[in-house]
Amino acid sequence: MLTKRIEAIEFAVLSPDMIRKMSAIEIKVPDTYDKDGYPMEEGLMDPHLGVINPSLRCKTCGQKMKQCPGHFGSMELVRPVIHPKFSKNLETLLMATCRECGRIVLKDEQLKDIIDATKDRSLDDRVKILVKKTKAKQKCPQCNAERKQILLDKPTNFFHDKDRIYPTQIREWVEKIPSKDLELFGYEAERIRPEWFILTVLQVPPITIRPSITLDTGIKSEDDLTHKLVDVIRINARLKDNIEAGAPQLIIEDLWDLLQYHVTTYFDNNSAGVPPAKHRSGRSLRTLVQRLKGKKGRFRYNLTGKRVNYAARTIVTPDPFLSINEVGVPKEIANDLTIPEYVTTFNLEQFKKDIKNTNRVIYVTRPNGLRKKVGDLNKDEIIAELELGCKIERVLEDGDIVLFNRQPSLHRLSMMAHTVKVMPDRTIHMNPTVCRPYNADFDGDEMNLHVPQTAEGKAEARELMYVQDQIISPRHGGPVITLMEDGVSGLFLLTLKSTEFTPAEAMNFFYEIGLTDIPKPDRGKNYSGRLVFSQILPKNFNIEFPSYTSRLLLQAGLIADPKEDKEFDSYVRIENGKLVTGIIDQAALGEGTGRIIDVLAREYPKDVLEKFYRDTNRLAVYMVTRTGITVGLDEFEPSETVLRAKEDAVREELLEAEELVRKLKSNQLEPIPGRQVQESFEIYMLRLGAKQKSKVEKQIISEKIREVIGRPRPKYNTTTMILSGARGGMTNLTNLMGLWGQASVREGRPRRGYKKRLITINKPGDVGAIAGGFIQHNFMEGMKVREYFYHSMGGRQGEVDTGVSTKVSGYLYRRLANSLKDLVVNYDGTVRTANKNIIQLVYGEDGVFPAKTKRGKVDIKELLRRSTQKEK
Amino acid sequence: MIKRLSDHVLVPRHEVVSREEEAQVLTKLGVEKEKLPVILESDPSAMEVKAKKGDLVRIVRKSPTAGETIYYRRVVG
Numbered sequence: 001m002l003t004k005r006i007e008a009i010e011f012a013v014l015s016p017d018m019i020r021k022m023s024a025i026e027i028k029v030p031d032t033y034d035k036d037g038y039p040m041e042e043g044l045m046d047p048h049l050g051v052i053n054p055s056l057r058c059k060t061c062g063q064k065m066k067q068c069p070g071h072f073g074s075m076e077l078v079r080p081v082i083h084p085k086f087s088k089n090l091e092t093l094l095m096a097t098c099r100e101c102g103r104i105v106l107k108d109e110q111l112k113d114i115i116d117a118t119k120d121r122s123l124d125d126r127v128k129i130l131v132k133k134t135k136a137k138q139k140c141p142q143c144n145a146e147r148k149q150i151l152l153d154k155p156t157n158f159f160h161d162k163d164r165i166y167p168t169q170i171r172e173w174v175e176k177i178p179s180k181d182l183e184l185f186g187y188e189a190e191r192i193r194p195e196w197f198i199l200t201v202l203q204v205p206p207i208t209i210r211p212s213i214t215l216d217t218g219i220k221s222e223d224d225l226t227h228k229l230v231d232v233i234r235i236n237a238r239l240k241d242n243i244e245a246g247a248p249q250l251i252i253e254d255l256w257d258l259l260q261y262h263v264t265t266y267f268d269n270n271s272a273g274v275p276p277a278k279h280r281s282g283r284s285l286r287t288l289v290q291r292l293k294g295k296k297g298r299f300r301y302n303l304t305g306k307r308v309n310y311a312a313r314t315i316v317t318p319d320p321f322l323s324i325n326e327v328g329v330p331k332e333i334a335n336d337l338t339i340p341e342y343v344t345t346f347n348l349e350q351f352k353k354d355i356k357n358t359n360r361v362i363y364v365t366r367p368n369g370l371r372k373k374v375g376d377l378n379k380d381e382i383i384a385e386l387e388l389g390c391k392i393e394r395v396l397e398d399g400d401i402v403l404f405n406r407q408p409s410l411h412r413l414s415m416m417a418h419t420v421k422v423m424p425d426r427t428i429h430m431n432p433t434v435c436r437p438y439n440a441d442f443d444g445d446e447m448n449l450h451v452p453q454t455a456e457g458k459a460e461a462r463e464l465m466y467v468q469d470q471i472i473s474p475r476h477g478g479p480v481i482t483l484m485e486d487g488v489s490g491l492f493l494l495t496l497k498s499t500e501f502t503p504a505e506a507m508n509f510f511y512e513i514g515l516t517d518i519p520k521p522d523r524g525k526n527y528s529g530r531l532v533f534s535q536i537l538p539k540n541f542n543i544e545f546p547s548y549t550s551r552l553l554l555q556a557g558l559i560a561d562p563k564e565d566k567e568f569d570s571y572v573r574i575e576n577g578k579l580v581t582g583i584i585d586q587a588a589l590g591e592g593t594g595r596i597i598d599v600l601a602r603e604y605p606k607d608v609l610e611k612f613y614r615d616t617n618r619l620a621v622y623m624v625t626r627t628g629i630t631v632g633l634d635e636f637e638p639s640e641t642v643l644r645a646k647e648d649a650v651r652e653e654l655l656e657a658e659e660l661v662r663k664l665k666s667n668q669l670e671p672i673p674g675r676q677v678q679e680s681f682e683i684y685m686l687r688l689g690a691k692q693k694s695k696v697e698k699q700i701i702s703e704k705i706r707e708v709i710g711r712p713r714p715k716y717n718t719t720t721m722i723l724s725g726a727r728g729g730m731t732n733l734t735n736l737m738g739l740w741g742q743a744s745v746r747e748g749r750p751r752r753g754y755k756k757r758l759i760t761i762n763k764p765g766d767v768g769a770i771a772g773g774f775i776q777h778n779f780m781e782g783m784k785v786r787e788y789f790y791h792s793m794g795g796r797q798g799e800v801d802t803g804v805s806t807k808v809s810g811y812l813y814r815r816l817a818n819s820l821k822d823l824v825v826n827y828d829g830t831v832r833t834a835n836k837n838i839i840q841l842v843y844g845e846d847g848v849f850p851a852k853t854k855r856g857k858v859d860i861k862e863l864l865r866r867s868t869q870k871e872k
Numbered sequence: 873m874i875k876r877l878s879d880h881v882l883v884p885r886h887e888v889v890s891r892e893e894e895a896q897v898l899t900k901l902g903v904e905k906e907k908l909p910v911i912l913e914s915d916p917s918a919m920e921v922k923a924k925k926g927d928l929v930r931i932v933r934k935s936p937t938a939g940e941t942i943y944y945r946r947v948v949g
Contacts, residue, residue, distance in 0.1 A: 828902055838907050846938035 012191040013086075016201045023074035024048040024060045027204050030233040032212070032222060044229050049073050050206040070206025075233065077200055077263075078240045079256050080167040082156040084264040084271055086197035091152040092127060093174055093185065093194050095135040099160070100145035102176025104130065104184065105137045115184065123186045130184065154273040156260055166256070171198045199263065204229060224285040228266045228277065235259045310337060310451040312428075316406075318442050319429040320617040323610060324481065325467045327404050327418035328429025329396060329449065334422040337451050338362055338393040339400060343386060351392055352383050363393040396420055396451060401458045403450040403465065404430070406438040410813060413437035413473070413480060417465035433487065433613055434467060436591060437480050468610045471601040474851035478592035479601060483616060485726050488589055489629055489717075490620025491533065492549075492724030495584040497569040498712050499529030506532060512618040530579040536615035537577040538600075538608055544573045545595045548586040548725040549709070556701040568709050583709075586725025589616075592855070627714075635716040636737040636780050638700075645699040646738055649692040650776045657769035660684050664767070681767070682748055689742025689774055696738040701730050740775035740783070743790035749773045750793045761786050877920055884933040886917045889944070894928045897944065911945040918947055925949040 014022075025048040032045045039045035047059040050070030058068040082090065098105050106114070114133065118126040137147055148161030158165050165173075174197075179189035187194070210223035222230075239255040265277040268289035276284040292298045312333045319328055343351055354360045355374055364382050365371040367389040374382055396402070398421055405415040416437070423429055428447055435441065452458045473480035483491070493499060501509070506527035510518060515535055522531045550562035550570035559565045572582025572595075588596045600609040638646070663669040664681045671680040708714040708723055718736075721727045734741075743750055749772045756764040762771040770776075773790040777783045783791060822834040829847055831840040843849070850856055877883050889897060898905055905928070911918050913925050923929050924947060931943040 830903065832907070836907055838903060838909055841901060841903075841943065842938075842941075844937055845933075845935045845941040848937065 010191075012188075013193075013196045014203070015193065015196050016199075019072075019074050019201050019203050022072050022203070024071035025073045027073045027075045027229075027233065030230050030237060032226065032230070033220065037220075044204065044226055044233070045207055045212065046073065049204070050208045052207055052211045068208075070208035072206060073204035075202045075204050075229075075236070077202055077259065078236055078243060079259065080171055080198045080200045081256075081260040081263045082158075082167050082170070083197050083199050084155045084267050084274075087152060087154070087156050090158070090170060090174070090194065090197050091150065092131050093177065094150045094158065094170070096130050096185075097134075097173070097177050097181070098140035098143060098145055098147065099173050100176075101140060101143040102173070102178060102181075103140065103142040104181045105134045105140045105142070105147060106130075107141045111184075127185055155271045156264060166253075167198045167260075171195050174198075202232065202263065224279070224287060225266075227279070228262065228285060228287055231262045231277070232259070232266060235262055308450065310453060312337060312449040313446055315427045316430055316440060316442060316445050316447045317425070317427045318432040318435075320432055320487075320621045322421060322429055322431045323419075324431045324433050324613050325419050325610060326421045326431065327402065327449070328421050328423040328425070329402070330426050330428065331422055331424055332426065333428075333449070334396040334420070335359070337396045337449070339396060339451060340391050340393050340453055343388055343390040343392060345388065348386065348388065352386055354394075355379060355383050355386070359395070360397075361392045361394050365391040365393075396422065398422055401452060401462050403452065403461055404428075404438075404447060405450065406440050406445065406447045408810070410817075411437065413470055414439075415465070416467045416470055417461035418467060431613070431617065432485075433483055433617065434481055436482060436484060437470065437473075468606045471597065471609060472851050473592070474849070476592055477850040477853040477856045479594045479597040480591055482591045482594050482597060483589045483613075483620065485721075486624045486629060487616065487620045488586055488724050488726035489721055490623040491584040491589065491616060492720065492726070493627055493714060494529040494619060494623045495533050495579060495582070496529065496709055496714065497581075497583075498710070501527045501529065501532065503527065509619060509622060510535070512622050513615045530582075533584060533619065534574075534578045536612060536619065537574060537579070538604060539577040541574055541577045541599070543595060543599055544571070544582075545587060546570070547572050547583045547588065548590070549583045549723050551587070552701070552723060552730075553705065556698065556705060558702060558705060570709075583724075585723070590725055598854070629717045629720070631718055633780070635718055636733075638737045638780075639703060642696070642699050642703060642738065646696050649695045650739065653688060653692045653769055653774060653776075656688055657685060657772075657774070660688070661768050685749060685769065685772060686742055686744070689769070693734060693739060693741035697730055697734040700734055700738055704733065734778075736779050739778050740787070740791060743773035743775055743787075743794045745793050745797050750790050759786060759789060877916055883917060884931050886921050886923075887930050887932075888921050888923050889928040889930050897928065897930075901944070905946060908944055908946045910948045913947055913949050923947045 025046050029040050029043040031040050031043050034040055050068050051058045051065050054065045060071045061068055096104050151159040174194040182189045210225040213221045235258050264274055266287055269276045269285050269287040278284050361374050363373055400420040401417050402420055403415055404418045452461050471479050471481045509532045521527050546562040547570050553559045562571045565571050569581045570583050573580045669677050671677045704719045707716055708719045714720050775787040823831055825843045826832050829842055830838050831843050832838055927947040929945045933941050935941045
């Protein structure tokens with residue numbers, strides 16, 4: 001690659017002479033086209049300014065449209081006007097210099113002092129100091145002339161002690177400023193003279209940047225810039241006529257101001273103090289500054305924002321019958337996207353047939369570069385011409401590799417390679433298992449497809465980005481492509497100790513996974529769900545670990561040791577591909593933890609896991625549709641014991657709170673070390689609330705668990721989801737059927753409200769449990785007014801927090817990603833920037849790539865075991 | 873009161889690498905000196921070990937991923 005280094009960039013201001021020299025033609029006529037539709041000579045569309053018609057040649061450079069870069073013209077202004085973007089610079093110069101002699105109004109020694117004092121400071125600092133020291137000076141120490149105050153009425157009107165001074169006068173003034181004084185303001189006098197800030201001649205941009213558009217009706221429509229230039233020329237001409245006719249000074253000044261207005265809005269139609277110039281329709285004109293600035297401006301929209309071809313985008317919908325590697329592409333999209341292929345001896349005949357009988361081939365490019373679209377009329381001609389070396393562009397088909405992406409692309413996993421499966425629907429289909437890395441759901445999410453066009457592109461996508469190779473996250477070294485929600489619930493239900501099927505029922509499962517080698521029933525005549533699940537495990541698969549459920553059981557105190565759990569059989573043991581005991585749930589399948597997925601992804605060929613996901617999807621979907629995961633209100637009807645536990649908890653809360661309040665009032669409260677008494681009180685109250693809630697929660701868990709496992713069929717589905725780890729936690733259940741507990745706003749009890757009380761229901765000064773936001777009811781019972789209010793305060797905070805934190809963290813992430821995106825781990829192991837400066841001598845200081853680790857740690861024992869095993 | 877920066881637990885150990893050792897270090901790393909990260913001569917830690925422009929500073933840091941890591945920075949003016 002040819003690399004050139006930019007040494008420096010110099011910015012300067014064009015001098016009037018330079019503008020005239022650059023000018024291809026002087027524009028004098030305010031019209032664009034004559035009545036026959038030809039561009040006017042010396043008009044704004046003069047062909048000397050460049051060509052926009054592909055068949056014409058440029059009158060200046062003689063080249064055709066594609067080669068001609070366009071040429072600037074010029075326009076002589078009868079009276080000078082101020083360039084609105086330089087009026088600030090003029091202001092500082094006028095404030096610091098003398099109108100008579102042009103010098104900075106300081107004694108030479110004073111000036112020298114300032115230069116010395118600001119040697120190490122920025123230019124801006126020096127200019128600021130210069131202006132500060134000079135602007136109030138009454139007299140010029142250089143020539144003894146009197147000085148008056150300069151005032152800038154934005155954007156372009158200058159006043160010299162209440163008298164308006166006109167651009168001509170300002171020009172005369174700044175012309176006097178000597179070069180050595182100018183340099184103190186940062187102007188290199190060779191390149192920039194302040195009198196050039198006042199325009200005597202205006203550049204007319206080439207027509208290539210302001211093309212006229214011919215509408216379907218044949219009416220020509222001009223660009224906004226052209227409209228503005230027409231205004232400038234018109235007023236300029238009128239001003240000229242009036243001056244020549246000897247019109248009164250007043251009229252001339254008015255026209256002059258009007259010229260200034262048009263030039264100002266030509267540069268920036270949104271500057272302060274100037275009404276924006278409007279189009280006939282009332283729309284304000286998009287002039288030079290508007291073209292560049294902001295989100296829709298040239299930089300952010302056209303230069304930073306890249307757009308691509310060979311891409312598609314629609315809504316996504318879930319389809320568990322697709323492989324995780326596949327993506328279902330709607331037929332309409334597949335028939336529009338193309339992939340190039342080259343004609344060889346092997347496929348020549350096939351392509352001829354395809355062109356004749358199908359619409360598979362869309363374009364044919366002959367070796368000489370001539371590209372033809374295949375249509376009914378020219379089919380035979382194209383077939384006759386088809387020869388080796390032709391490039392055909394064919395439609396997307398099953399088995400093609402495409403990139404699939406969902407924004408925001410925060411991850412490498414936000415864009416992965418999939419295999420195309422053309423489908424009849426109008427949405428893109430995807431296996432719900434890959435939702436997690438994309439962070440997609442199906443409430444209307446849209447996703448993008450990109451079709452790699454070259455062999456290299458396809459190979460790179462297939463080898464580096466294929467979904468099945470991305471199972472282990474490069475972030476934490478655990479699985480990220482995992483079953484979610486119903487997938488987990490389904491396998492949980494399937495592998496409960498109690499789940500059993502008659503041979504007839506079991507056959508449906510075997511059919512789902514395409515099993516032909518039917519095992520013998522293991523429970524008398526019946527099949528256990530675990531046996532069904534075992535069919536999808538590799539035969540040499542061994543693992544044991546505690547399930548998510550067993551951890552919950554342990555917490556609830558229902559079992560002492562997961563390994564010894566005989567009652568629920570929750571400890572997972574897989575021996576030679578057979579699930580002996582244990583419930584398959586979050587711990588086996590979930591993100592980051594999923595033990596089975598983890599082992600399958602690391603130790604087996606990649607297609608084993610792909611097959612495993614295919615089968616689990618089928619089993620889970622069948623199981624869940626067969627059972628139905630739905631919610632009835634009876635699930636949240638608290639039992640007698642729960643009610644009693646709750647009553648106790650509430651009574652205790654109120655009593656203990658009363659005691660705390662009493663201690664607080666009588667100054668007996670023991671403060672927490674490092675806290676004030678008042679703070680301590682609040683903390684005690686929060687802890688008390690949490691303690692009482694957890695009591696009720698415990699009671700609910702222990703009862704609910706029994707209603708799901710340890711009975712022939714799970715009774716309740718919310719609890720099923722909680723136990724399997726598919727969705728929700730025990731607190732959700734407690735909120736529904738127990739009590740909400742202490743409401744909290746910003747990590748404390750609700751505080752803001754009226755003086756001495758939150759809401760008017762409370763007595764002033766009441767800091768007790770109920771006045772402080774303790775909610776003793778639940779969602780089933782409904783809350784009391786005050787509870788509802790407190791609950792809503794907490795709810796509002798939650799809403800605000802999600803809004804703020806997504807915004808803040810999104811921006812933070814963007815900054816981080818932008819600064820790190822060019823860092824590369826080199827072959828010598830160092831991390832370097834784009835110009836090969838070192839950031840780290842060893843990647844991550846330890847040279848470890850997390851995706852190849854077990855949850856971020858290098859598992860030495862495991863590596864040793866595997867390497868010694870191989871030797872045997 | 874902390875008299876020296878290096879007494880603070882969060883300040884990693886800085887030391888100037890001698891000229892002879894510097895050549896060794898650079899060959900060992902297989903790295904050109906001017907590609908190394910820089911540290912200002914006026915950096916408080918650099919001043920403390922009296923590192924001068926052109927020197928190489930070795931920094932021994934505690935790292936959450938690698939226990940202890942050695943880092944080199946080139947002193948610039």
